[in-house]
């Protein structure tokens with residue numbers, strides 16, 4: 001029998017307890033041992049819930065109990081999660097976490113500590129919710145030079161964008177629905193301003209390229225400036241608006257960004273709706289691979305966390321090699337990254353001449369019922385060049401990157 005402890009009995013933590021209880025036989029068979037939840041740590045009490053019998057408010061009960069071999073951290077936030085996880089690993093306990101804030105900030109260090117103590121630091125649920133993506137990057141796509149990772153990596157924003165596009169739903173109402181469904185972060189600004197996607201693309205990039213990508217250096221835009229008019233243009237352009245996190249290797253330089261992108265309907269990521277996430281990985285041998293599934297929610301996320309618990313139990317006493325060195329990844333200057341841009345600008349006198357003079361050959365777009373403005377798509381240009389010309393153009397209403 002292997003004893004485990006669950007830190008945090010919220011959406012994901014209660015899901016972990018439910019999955020382990022419901023799928024008891026199958027999980028134990030796959031782990032090769034009976035998994036027993038010995039403690040659940042939370043700030044609150046849960047009267048009437050069976051978990052009350054194993055509830056503690058003191059992390060030291062778990063740390064000092066040598067019978068606890070695996071700690072599941074699903075509290076969220078960097079502190080005290082970092083302190084609890086580090087102490088657990090230093091004590092030789094393996095850790096499974098869904099906490100991307102923790103992994104993006106301290107992943108490399110925690111992996112190294114786990115290795116030194118013949119334990120494991122596992123974080124399958126930290127990107128893509130229930131989608132297996134960390135394990136494939138670490139164990140399956142190991143023959144390839146990876147040249148691109150692009151994904152819809154946030155369930156909350158994909159849920160919001162889908163409802164706004166398909167039902168004309170109001171932003172605030174759908175955000176509230178995503179919160180009620182347990183998809184959103186405690187502070188949903190992390191979802192809607194792109195910070196959550198930024199941490200996830202940083203984690204995936206660090207695992208794929210073996211060195212640390214500091215998430216704070218990634219250019220990040222969220223979805224809060226997207227309006228009903230943008231969806232009308234997207235319709236006219238046979239496109240969907242999706243919040244993407246991407247890392248591309250261009251001429252041996254890595255460029256990452258997080259931003260809403262107009263994706264042509266022929267792009268497989270354009271069809272990924274609701275809380276679902278999709279991640280496209282391109283390798284120089286395997287070509288394109290797509291990963292698809294629920295990016296947030298109680299049971300899908302718990303499924304990924306429990307798969308880590310099973311892996312930790314199967315590898316008790318041995319470290320699963322994971323390469324994420326502390327050394328910073330060398331990245332290109334974002335102003336040199338090449339993109340195309342959809343631009344909406346106020347329809348002032350002489351605006352077309354100004355657009356043509358600054359941007360040359362552009363494609364004009366019009367949308368039903370939108371007046372008083374001009375909209376166009378640029379050719380490929382660098383981010384730096386675009387920002388300069390955008391400033392000269394003035395009276396910008398909105399800008400969204402475009403991909404095919």
Ligand code: NDP
Nearest residue numbers: 008009010011012042043074075076098099182296297301
């Ligand atoms: P919740 O807020 O629902 O749950 C967190 C739980 O941890 C709460 O019960 C909270 O108690 C408890 N907690 C917080 N701090 C402490 C502490 N210091 N000691 C003991 N207990 C504490 O969050 P989620 O379950 O949604 O998310 C957990 C983690 O998983 C986050 O990192 C999140 O980003 C990540 N994640 C979430 C997904 C989802 O779909 N929800 C999907 C993938 C990852 P209290 O409420 O009293 O503060």
Ligand code: HSE
Nearest residue numbers: 154155156184185296
């Ligand atoms: N808030 C996150 C999301 C949870 O909506 O994707 C899953 O990481």
